[in-house]
Amino acid sequence: MLIKSKIKYIQSLGQKKLRDEENAFIAEGPKIVKELLEAKNTGVAEVYALPGWIAENKKFLSQTDVVEITEMELERISQLTTPNKVLAIVKKFDVNENIATRGKVTLVLDTIQDPGNFGSIIRTADWFGVDQIVCSKDCADMYNPKVVQSTMGSIARVKIIYTDLKEWLTAQKDIRIYATVLDGQNISTAKKIQEGIIIIGNESKGISDELLKFANIKITIPKKGKAESLNAVVAVGVVAVAVFVVCAGGGVVVMNR
Amino acid sequence: MLIKSKIKYIQSLGQKKLRDEENAFIAEGPKIVKELLEAKNTGVAEVYALPGWIAENKKFLSQTDVVEITEMELERISQLTTPNKVLAIVKKFDVNENIATRGKVTLVLDTIQDPGNFGSIIRTADWFGVDQIVCSKDCADMYNPKVVQSTMGSIARVKIIYTDLKEWLTAQKDIRIYATVLDGQNISTAKKIQEGIIIIGNESKGISDELLKFANIKITIPKKGKAESLNAVVAVGVVAVAVFVVCAGGGVVVMNR
Numbered sequence: 001m002l003i004k005s006k007i008k009y010i011q012s013l014g015q016k017k018l019r020d021e022e023n024a025f026i027a028e029g030p031k032i033v034k035e036l037l038e039a040k041n042t043g044v045a046e047v048y049a050l051p052g053w054i055a056e057n058k059k060f061l062s063q064t065d066v067v068e069i070t071e072m073e074l075e076r077i078s079q080l081t082t083p084n085k086v087l088a089i090v091k092k093f094d095v096n097e098n099i100a101t102r103g104k105v106t107l108v109l110d111t112i113q114d115p116g117n118f119g120s121i122i123r124t125a126d127w128f129g130v131d132q133i134v135c136s137k138d139c140a141d142m143y144n145p146k147v148v149q150s151t152m153g154s155i156a157r158v159k160i161i162y163t164d165l166k167e168w169l170t171a172q173k174d175i176r177i178y179a180t181v182l183d184g185q186n187i188s189t190a191k192k193i194q195e196g197i198i199i200i201g202n203e204s205k206g207i208s209d210e211l212l213k214f215a216n217i218k219i220t221i222p223k224k225g226k227a228e229s230l231n232a233v234v235a236v237g238v239v240a241v242a243v244f245v246v247c248a249g250g251g252v253v254v255m256n257r
Numbered sequence: 258m259l260i261k262s263k264i265k266y267i268q269s270l271g272q273k274k275l276r277d278e279e280n281a282f283i284a285e286g287p288k289i290v291k292e293l294l295e296a297k298n299t300g301v302a303e304v305y306a307l308p309g310w311i312a313e314n315k316k317f318l319s320q321t322d323v324v325e326i327t328e329m330e331l332e333r334i335s336q337l338t339t340p341n342k343v344l345a346i347v348k349k350f351d352v353n354e355n356i357a358t359r360g361k362v363t364l365v366l367d368t369i370q371d372p373g374n375f376g377s378i379i380r381t382a383d384w385f386g387v388d389q390i391v392c393s394k395d396c397a398d399m400y401n402p403k404v405v406q407s408t409m410g411s412i413a414r415v416k417i418i419y420t421d422l423k424e425w426l427t428a429q430k431d432i433r434i435y436a437t438v439l440d441g442q443n444i445s446t447a448k449k450i451q452e453g454i455i456i457i458g459n460e461s462k463g464i465s466d467e468l469l470k471f472a473n474i475k476i477t478i479p480k481k482g483k484a485e486s487l488n489a490v491v492a493v494g495v496v497a498v499a500v501f502v503v504c505a506g507g508g509v510v511v512m513n514r
Binding site: 123124127128229235 | 288487499
């Protein structure tokens with residue numbers, strides 16, 4: 001059974017301030033919790049789950065505190081509209097703030113504030129093998145429950161740091177820096193890369209002028225219709241495909257490297 | 258001033274049943290309301306707006322009933338967390354149920370149920386010039402306020418019908434039908450098309466077997482990382498770019514046609 005103070009504690013992790021104080025966040029649902037149980041750079045502190053889920057997942061739980069709860073209790077602690085079997089309290093990732101950009105594709109996010117968008121970007125990056133993201137300090141909190149949920153588990157695999165982007169980009173030398181803009185070169189003409197930095201801007205404001213200066217290649221996703229803008233998540237996917245994974249003038253496809 | 262019964266009426270349009278009965282839906286925010294005021298296949302029945310917005314948009318409003326309201330009133334009728342100056346009651350679109358697929362790219366959606374995803378797909382389709390979408394009957398309601406909001410106005414430009422997809426696909430002859438699957442040909446090897454049908458499946462279940470049979474070209478978005486799946490919205494953008502707009506072996510880019 002869950003005591004009242006525990007319920008309050010779990011609910012409080014919905015707030016950034018409390019997550020920062022406790023150095024912990026919550027993750028929900030079988031898929032995400034399992035990926036976090038398997039991740040190396042974190043630790044699942046406590047698992048609250050329905051009896052059925054516990055029975056099915058015993059082998060993953062030997063090193064974790066597990067509390068069996070009822071559906072009604074899960075509803076009280078869950079942040080989801082439809083609670084999903086299990087909720088875990090997870091230690092924040094142990095992240096080395098150094099990001100090495102050599103030989104890698106790095107995503108830079110300028111002010112992505114919508115948690116759902118941010119989470120989906122992390123998931124999309126993970127799909128395309130982009131395993132590090134550098135965020136401006138005003139991006140959404142990666143430990144926000146909605147972000148964690150939208151990553152569908154990819155949060156356990158993509159390294160994410162928050163920093164002053166101007167300073168960070170100033171320190172990057174001799175590397176291609178791509179920016180998505182409305183009047184750049186068509187992405188289909190961009191060369192395929194194994195190394196580079198891709199800046200994605202805030203949806204309504206785009207990339208801020210002070211960051212745009214750092215871009216040495218400005219690219220544009222061709223538009224045939226009339227929508228004024230593309231969702232930032234779609235932009236990440238399209239750019240990843242065009243400059244990084246597949247197209248680029250019919251370049252060779254690098255898969256499963 | 259808004260009377261109580263009017264407030265109740267507007268709030269009720271948040272529900273599908275009432276939208277169907279009234280043949281109307283609500284749209285919010287300056288951008289979307291303006292696009293709907295300019296659209297040809299619908300009519301904005303009533304506009305509820307703050308004085309500032311009305312003063313700025315007088316020229317668009319000559320043929321519409323406009324009610325000036327206070328911020329507090331807007332909060333009561335709005336479906337948004339942060340109400341945005343104006344709310345309109347709009348007549349549902351006058352849609353011809355016939356979809357001609359010759360010479361066009363048509364998107365087919367199998368059970369896209371998340372309103373935010375559905376709206377973003379409409380917006381993405383609009384960006385890439387795909388102006389017609391055929392939905393299974395269990396897709397989200399296109400007039401759901403969250404769908405309308407996520408389209409960012411594209412709902413006024415993309416033709417959307419709901420139908421029995423099995424019957425509809427059976428009637429399509431001599432046309433390329435693409436399906437996104439996990440083990441198809443790499444999208445980078447797909448030919449660029451001016452005409453065809455692209456089926457996008459439900460995120461967790463993919464495309465149902467009974468629809469997959471209709472596909473004569475199965476394509477896959479290459480994966481380099483470990484995410485299990487891509488967001489359906491991202492899939493639409495990536496497939497649009499690969500088979501339709503840009504890459505396809507370095508084909509010529511058709512823009513602004």
